[in-house]
Amino acid sequence: MNKDDSSSKQRLRLWIQLLRTTRSTESELREFLRLEHDTTLPRFDVMAALYRAPNGLTMTELSRYLLVSNGNVTTVVDRLVQDGMAIREQQANDRRSLRVSLTEQGQQQFTVMAKAHEAKVNALFADFNSEEIEQLLNLLKAHAHKESPHDEPGLA
Amino acid sequence: MNKDDSSSKQRLRLWIQLLRTTRSTESELREFLRLEHDTTLPRFDVMAALYRAPNGLTMTELSRYLLVSNGNVTTVVDRLVQDGMAIREQQANDRRSLRVSLTEQGQQQFTVMAKAHEAKVNALFADFNSEEIEQLLNLLKAHAHKESPHDEPGLA
Numbered sequence: 001m002n003k004d005d006s007s008s009k010q011r012l013r014l015w016i017q018l019l020r021t022t023r024s025t026e027s028e029l030r031e032f033l034r035l036e037h038d039t040t041l042p043r044f045d046v047m048a049a050l051y052r053a054p055n056g057l058t059m060t061e062l063s064r065y066l067l068v069s070n071g072n073v074t075t076v077v078d079r080l081v082q083d084g085m086a087i088r089e090q091q092a093n094d095r096r097s098l099r100v101s102l103t104e105q106g107q108q109q110f111t112v113m114a115k116a117h118e119a120k121v122n123a124l125f126a127d128f129n130s131e132e133i134e135q136l137l138n139l140l141k142a143h144a145h146k147e148s149p150h151d152e153p154g155l156a
Numbered sequence: 157m158n159k160d161d162s163s164s165k166q167r168l169r170l171w172i173q174l175l176r177t178t179r180s181t182e183s184e185l186r187e188f189l190r191l192e193h194d195t196t197l198p199r200f201d202v203m204a205a206l207y208r209a210p211n212g213l214t215m216t217e218l219s220r221y222l223l224v225s226n227g228n229v230t231t232v233v234d235r236l237v238q239d240g241m242a243i244r245e246q247q248a249n250d251r252r253s254l255r256v257s258l259t260e261q262g263q264q265q266f267t268v269m270a271k272a273h274e275a276k277v278n279a280l281f282a283d284f285n286s287e288e289i290e291q292l293l294n295l296l297k298a299h300a301h302k303e304s305p306h307d308e309p310g311l312a
Contacts, residue, residue, distance in 0.1 A: 008274055009274070011284065012278070013275050013276055013293060014289050014292055015277045017296045018296065021174060025171065084306060118165070119164065130163055133166050135291065135295065139288055
């Protein structure tokens with residue numbers, strides 16, 4: 001096996017490990033949100049994105065944010081609007097595009113869930129100490145910046 | 157802010173960064189598999205799991221492996237069987253449970269895709285050097301072992 005082969009195998013191992021860590025954490029959080037907060041992970045993610053955008057987001061912005069297909073986001077937003085957690089409004093300066101934002105009730109509900117979600121994440125990653133987290137964050141962030149040099153809004 | 161609060165925020169930042177890295181990589185791989193290999197990420201994942209299990213897997217084993225719901229896996233396996241890439245067989249010692257495995261054609265097709273997939277992963281993570289990858293792998297693996305002490309079969 002030459003050097004190129006071995007580093008390509010090593011990067012593949014890293015990718016599989018990243019995927020495994022993310023999927024098992026997501027699966028724990030999905031169960032937690034379902035059982036304790038009667039909600040889904042996509043709904044939580046959409047609310048988190050809207051919470052961070054006080055002026056609202058267009059559907060395209062929201063999808064880019066979440067890196068999921070527009071179709072799924074539409075279903076989630078429809079339900080949030082139906083439940084009184086979000087509203088769709090036309091912009092004064094652009095009549096074609098609708099912006100979605102959280103209602104006050106939506107903001108309140110998200111604040112409660114976000115606190116519980118943070119505590120759950122803290123418990124799931126309790127075995128990482130402060131130094132290890134910094135190391136991981138620095139490595140992953142350096143990669144993210146090389147990948148996409150522009151600033152991206154936060155995910156959750 | 158007390159110490160507990162700050163480490164909980166730090167762990168949340170780590171989780172968001174892990175999610176972001178994984179989702180953006182998945183999104184790149186999804187596009188790559190669709191455009192270059194006319195296939196989907198779930199189909200690739202199912203084939204990868206079956207490829208690593210020469211004696212086949214039950215649907216339950218396969219779902220546990222992939223950390224996705226049984227429903228989606230069933231659809232993917234149905235299509236693989238239809239396309240001649242996989243077969244469902246009854247076990248001699250357990251007539252109730254069916255095992256799924258790849259056909260020779262399925263194995264051949266997966267081998268070609270896996271090579272291309274590995275090259276793509278290598279390109280996507282090219283900015284990590286060997287030392288950084290080892291660091292990341294060690295940190296993530298230590299966490300994974302604490303989380304689930306039993307051995308798990310590989311994901312991709």
